Amino acid sequence: xxxxxxxxxxxxxxxxxxxxxxxxxxxxxxxxxxxxxxxxxxxxxxxxxxxxxxxxxxxxxxxxxxxxxxxxxxxxxxxxxxxxxxxxxxxxxxxxxxxxxxxxxxxxxxxxxxxxxxxxxxxxxxxxxxxxxxxxxxxxxxxxxxxxxxxxxxxxxxxxxxxxxxxxxxxxxxxxxxxxxxxxxxxxxxxxxxxxxxxxxxxxxxxxxxxxxxxxxxxxxxxxxxxxxxxxxxxxxxxxxxxxxxxxxxxxxxxxxxxxxxxxxxxxxxxxxxxxxxxxxxxxxxxxxxxxxxxxxxxxxxxxxxxxxxxxxxxxxxxxxxxxxxxxxxxxxxxxxxxxxxxxxxxx
Amino acid sequence: xxxxxxxxxxxxxxxxxxxxxxxxxxxxxxxxxxxxxxxxxxxxxxxxxxxxxxxxxxxxxxxxxxxxxxxxxxxxxxxxxxxxxxxxxxxxxxxxxxxxxxxxxxxxxxxxxxxxxxxxxxxxxxxxxxxxxxxxxxxxxxxxxxxxxxxxxxxxxxxxxxxxxxxxxxxxxxxxxxxxxxxxxxxxxxxxxxxxxxxxxxxxxxxxxxxxxxxxxxxxxxxxxxxxxxxxxxxxxxxxxxxxxxxxxxxxxxxxxxxxx
Numbered sequence: 001x002x003x004x005x006x007x008x009x010x011x012x013x014x015x016x017x018x019x020x021x022x023x024x025x026x027x028x029x030x031x032x033x034x035x036x037x038x039x040x041x042x043x044x045x046x047x048x049x050x051x052x053x054x055x056x057x058x059x060x061x062x063x064x065x066x067x068x069x070x071x072x073x074x075x076x077x078x079x080x081x082x083x084x085x086x087x088x089x090x091x092x093x094x095x096x097x098x099x100x101x102x103x104x105x106x107x108x109x110x111x112x113x114x115x116x117x118x119x120x121x122x123x124x125x126x127x128x129x130x131x132x133x134x135x136x137x138x139x140x141x142x143x144x145x146x147x148x149x150x151x152x153x154x155x156x157x158x159x160x161x162x163x164x165x166x167x168x169x170x171x172x173x174x175x176x177x178x179x180x181x182x183x184x185x186x187x188x189x190x191x192x193x194x195x196x197x198x199x200x201x202x203x204x205x206x207x208x209x210x211x212x213x214x215x216x217x218x219x220x221x222x223x224x225x226x227x228x229x230x231x232x233x234x235x236x237x238x239x240x241x242x243x244x245x246x247x248x249x250x251x252x253x254x255x256x257x258x259x260x261x262x263x264x265x266x267x268x269x270x271x272x273x274x275x276x277x278x279x280x281x282x283x284x285x286x287x288x289x290x291x292x293x294x295x296x297x298x299x300x301x302x303x304x305x306x307x308x309x310x311x312x313x314x315x316x317x318x319x320x321x322x323x324x325x326x327x328x329x330x331x332x333x334x335x336x337x338x339x340x341x342x343x344x345x346x347x348x
Numbered sequence: 349x350x351x352x353x354x355x356x357x358x359x360x361x362x363x364x365x366x367x368x369x370x371x372x373x374x375x376x377x378x379x380x381x382x383x384x385x386x387x388x389x390x391x392x393x394x395x396x397x398x399x400x401x402x403x404x405x406x407x408x409x410x411x412x413x414x415x416x417x418x419x420x421x422x423x424x425x426x427x428x429x430x431x432x433x434x435x436x437x438x439x440x441x442x443x444x445x446x447x448x449x450x451x452x453x454x455x456x457x458x459x460x461x462x463x464x465x466x467x468x469x470x471x472x473x474x475x476x477x478x479x480x481x482x483x484x485x486x487x488x489x490x491x492x493x494x495x496x497x498x499x500x501x502x503x504x505x506x507x508x509x510x511x512x513x514x515x516x517x518x519x520x521x522x523x524x525x526x527x528x529x530x531x532x533x534x535x536x537x538x539x540x541x542x543x544x545x546x547x548x549x550x551x552x553x554x555x556x557x558x559x560x561x562x563x564x565x566x567x568x569x570x571x572x573x574x575x576x577x578x579x580x581x582x583x584x585x586x587x588x589x590x591x592x593x594x595x596x597x598x599x600x601x602x603x604x605x606x607x608x609x
Binding site: 051053077078079080081082083084085087091093094095104105107146147150 | 506508511512514515517518519520527530533
């Protein structure tokens with residue numbers, strides 16, 4: 001089948017129960033956008049708005065067709081939009097076989113086309129099964145096929161892997177990536193899993209409290225987080241303050257020395273591995289030295305993450321042997337040092 | 349997983365409640381004058397009343413399904429004052445004394461009634477004291493049970509199934525017929541059973557609106573009432589029949605229901 005290049009332009013405002021969503025979104029043909037954000041940030045509301053399940057203020061244009069235009073009173077119903085919606089848990093119709101589920105959205109040659117989709121995914125032997133007989137991973141794959149079989153122009157995925165077991169998530173993610181690469185429409189993926197976002201998306205959109213706080217490629221966004229949420233996802237320390245020459249004055253009053261700080265409102269990012277811990281005050285190069293207190297320790301793989309309180313609250317990542325040498329334990333007092341060259345500063 | 353034990357007072361009260369249900373049934377079975385009941389059981393009037401009872405209650409349930417499910421759908425979609433008003437209207441027959449319901453039906457569908465009079469003048473149709481009247485009376489009293497059960501099912505339903513169907517391009521009718529209705533099956537089934545049971549036992553509205561005409565409107569509850577005054581053994585026989593039929597159908601449906609996924 002020949003896919004047409006489809007692009008999406010959306011200006012969406014939704015007001016309800018004290019929550020406001022206010023988002024402008026431009027997505028090119030064949031692009032996968034991951035919408036990241038904490039719970040309650042409006043991710044699902046955004047998807048539901050694009051699917052036409054809720055009325056919005058603003059305008060949504062897909063492939064040159066206006067789907068929503070509140071000024072003109074236009075609202076195309078969900079069933080007429082040709083959007084594909086994949087839910088967190090499969091939402092397969094429990095009273096239909098796998099084959100009937102996949103055939104549900106088809107108009108003609110329903111059984112033949114649905115069988116072909118199942119065959120391509122290697123799920124032919126499940127055609128006659130009921131959804132409850134499938135494993136979680138199989139069910140989610142069938143749900144994806146059911147949606148793709150309708151050849152949507154816009155594919156909306158609402159945390160498609162989050163309900164799955166960690167053990168099968170990788171497998172389904174690979175399949176999802178493969179299926180998405182063959183799909184030429186616009187793809188929007190809502191997730192709170194950074195791995196999912198980075199594995200599947202070309203562009204990240206970070207949503208917080210109904211507003212977009214950052215957009216960019218996964219690498220750009222994680223390298224220069226603009227919110228606590230993204231910093232936590234990327235596993236880095238994010239500090240905010242005012243730049244003056246090479247100094248950053250943090251909101252707490254503490255001063256950071258960086259290689260270059262710029263002027264005005266800035267973010268400073270420190271990777272946990274760049275945070276060094278000592279029993280005695282270190283001499284020499286590091287410009288940034290504070291007293292700190294280890295609040296808790298968390299073994300993650302080969303590294304130990306130490307949450308520090310004190311002048312500058314930070315997370316440090318050290319080796320288990322360093323923990324032994326420093327006799328580090330919750331409540332231990334340590335010296336904290338960060339080299340100026342390890343602090344990256346950029347405009348807020 | 350082991351559940352918390354049921355406290356003794358709860359068990360004791362539950363036993364008392366069960367006994368309260370069982371004793372009248374036991375009385376009916378133990379004290380029945382079986383020697384005289386036998387002939388009454390096979391009497392042709394008994395078969396007539398039983399047949400009429402089954403016909404009317406099943407027809408009333410069918411009518412309630414056709415009208416009640418759409419009503420429940422509308423009810424579940426409304427909100428605020430409108431919802432309160434609609435709910436009150438649809439559940440009114442549950443709290444109204446059935447005799448009052450019968451009088452109201454008479455004033456609506458009777459020969460001088462709101463709808464009955466033009467109907468009679470235009471087509472010569474006369475509803476009261478016909479089998480149709482018995483069905484109408486039973487439907488009026490029993491339909492609320494179905495509406496409430498189905499509306500409850502709709503409210504607790506996961507509406508993402510309907511959203512998924514819409515996103516797959518299904519219009520409102522297709523969503524309703526292929527997704528909503530099948531998913532509502534348990535609620536529809538239990539609502540229909542409740543509705544049918546209420547219709548089977550209906551007395552007050554039927555005798556007021558449809559009268560007590562053997563073979564036309566005299567269902568078993570009415571026949572029991574009449575028989576009690578003239579030949580009590582006949583009343584007991586009819587009661588036993590109603591009991592047996594009700595139990596058999598309830599148990600049969602229950603098994604089928606449990607057997608299906």
